[in-house]
Amino acid sequence: MQLLDGRIASQIIQQQLAEDWRSQQEFLGRPPHLACILVGHHPPSETYVASKIKACANIGFQSSLIRFPDTIQEDELLEKIRQLNADTAVDGILVQLPLPRHIDEQTVIQAIDPDKDVDGFHPINMGRLANGLQGFIPATPLGILLLLEHYRVHTRGLHAVVIGRSHIVGTPVSLLLSRNREPGNCTVTLCHSQTRHLELFTRQADLIVAALGKPAFLKAHMVKEGAVVVDVGINRVVDSSKKLGFRLVGDVDFEEVAPKCSYITPVPGGVGPMTIAALLKNTYEAARLHAQHRFSS
Ligand code: NAD
Numbered sequence: 001m002q003l004l005d006g007r008i009a010s011q012i013i014q015q016q017l018a019e020d021w022r023s024q025q026e027f028l029g030r031p032p033h034l035a036c037i038l039v040g041h042h043p044p045s046e047t048y049v050a051s052k053i054k055a056c057a058n059i060g061f062q063s064s065l066i067r068f069p070d071t072i073q074e075d076e077l078l079e080k081i082r083q084l085n086a087d088t089a090v091d092g093i094l095v096q097l098p099l100p101r102h103i104d105e106q107t108v109i110q111a112i113d114p115d116k117d118v119d120g121f122h123p124i125n126m127g128r129l130a131n132g133l134q135g136f137i138p139a140t141p142l143g144i145l146l147l148l149e150h151y152r153v154h155t156r157g158l159h160a161v162v163i164g165r166s167h168i169v170g171t172p173v174s175l176l177l178s179r180n181r182e183p184g185n186c187t188v189t190l191c192h193s194q195t196r197h198l199e200l201f202t203r204q205a206d207l208i209v210a211a212l213g214k215p216a217f218l219k220a221h222m223v224k225e226g227a228v229v230v231d232v233g234i235n236r237v238v239d240s241s242k243k244l245g246f247r248l249v250g251d252v253d254f255e256e257v258a259p260k261c262s263y264i265t266p267v268p269g270g271v272g273p274m275t276i277a278a279l280l281k282n283t284y285e286a287a288r289l290h291a292q293h294r295f296s297s
Pocket of ligand 1: 165191192193194198213214233235273
C-alpha cells in the first residue's frame with residue numbers, strides 16, 4: 001500500500017507555482033491576487049480561509065480577506081463582488097461556503113466574474129468542464145487529479161466509483177475521471193444517497209472517490225483488493241483527548257481499508273492540502289489570463 005501524501009504533493013506544486021510566478025514576473029506585472037470573502041464566524045470556514053491566505057503568502061501571492069458579519073444582506077455582498085469583479089488588481093475571488101441561510105449561494109456564485117471564479121463553481125465554468133473546454137476546475141476535484149498525477153497513478157480503463165454527487169466534489173470528479181485524458185479515461189459510476197446496494201458497486205471499483213461526508217463510512221468489505229481509494233471526507237468527531245475537543249476523520253475507515261489498497265489518501269493530509277494547491281494554481285492561471293487580456297487590449 002502506498003500513501004498518496006497530499007502534504008508532500010501540495011508543497012511541491014506550491015514551490016513550482018512560486019517559481020513560475022517569479023519567472024513570469026515581468027509579464028504578470030504584479031503578484032497573482034486572491035480575494036477571499038468570509039461571512040460570519042463558522043469555525044471550519046475560519047480555518048480554511050486562514051490556510052488559503054497563509055498559502056498565498058508562502059509563495060509570494062497577494063491575498064485580501066474581506067470579512068462580513070453573518071447579518072450582512074445579500075445585496076451588500078453582491079455589491080462587494082461587483083467591486084472585486086471590476087478591480088483590475090484582483091485575479092481570483094473566493095466566497096467561502098456555507099453562507100448564512102438568508103443568502104442564496106447560487107445568486108452569489110453567479111455574480112462572480114467567471115474569469116475570476118477560481119473556485120470553479122460558476123455555471124459557466126461548470127459548463128466548460130462538462131463540455132471539455134478550458135476553464136476553472138473546482139479546487140477539490142482538481143486537487144484530486146493533481147494528486148493522482150503526482151503519484152503517477154494511471155487511471156486509463158479503470159472502473160471508478162464516486163460516492164457523492166455534490167456540485168463541489170462528486171459531480172465534477174465524475175466528469176473529470178471520465179474525460180479522454182490522463183488522469184481520466186475511467187468508466188465512472190456515480191453513487192449517491194439513493195443508490196441501492198452501494199457495496200455491489202464499490203466492490204467492483206478499481207478506484208473509489210469517497211465524498212459523502214459520513215465518518216469512516218467505507219469499510220474493508222466494500223473494497224476490492226488492490227483498489228485506489230481517495231478519501232475526500234473531512235468530518236469532525238468528538239474526541240475529549242484532543243485540545244479542541246474533536247478530531248478529523250475521513251469518509252473511509254482508514255485502519256480497515258488501507259491494508260487492501262494499492263494507494264490511499266490519509267485524512268488529514270490527503271485531499272485537503274491538494275485543494276489549497278489547486279486553488280493557488282487556479283489563481284495563477286487567472287493572473288496569466290488577466291495579463292494576456294491587458295497585453296491584447
Ligand atoms: P454534500 O453533503 O454536499 O454531498 C454529499 C453527497 O453524498 C450527496 O450527493 C449524497 O447523495 C451522498 N450521500 C450521502 N449519504 C450517502 C450514502 N449513505 N451513500 C451514498 N451516498 C451518500 O457534501 P460535499 O460538499 O460533497 O462534501 C463531502 C465531504 O467532503 C464532506 O465531508 C466535506 O467536508 C468534504 N470536503 C472536503 C474537501 C477537501 O478539501 N478535502 C472539500 C470539500 C468537501
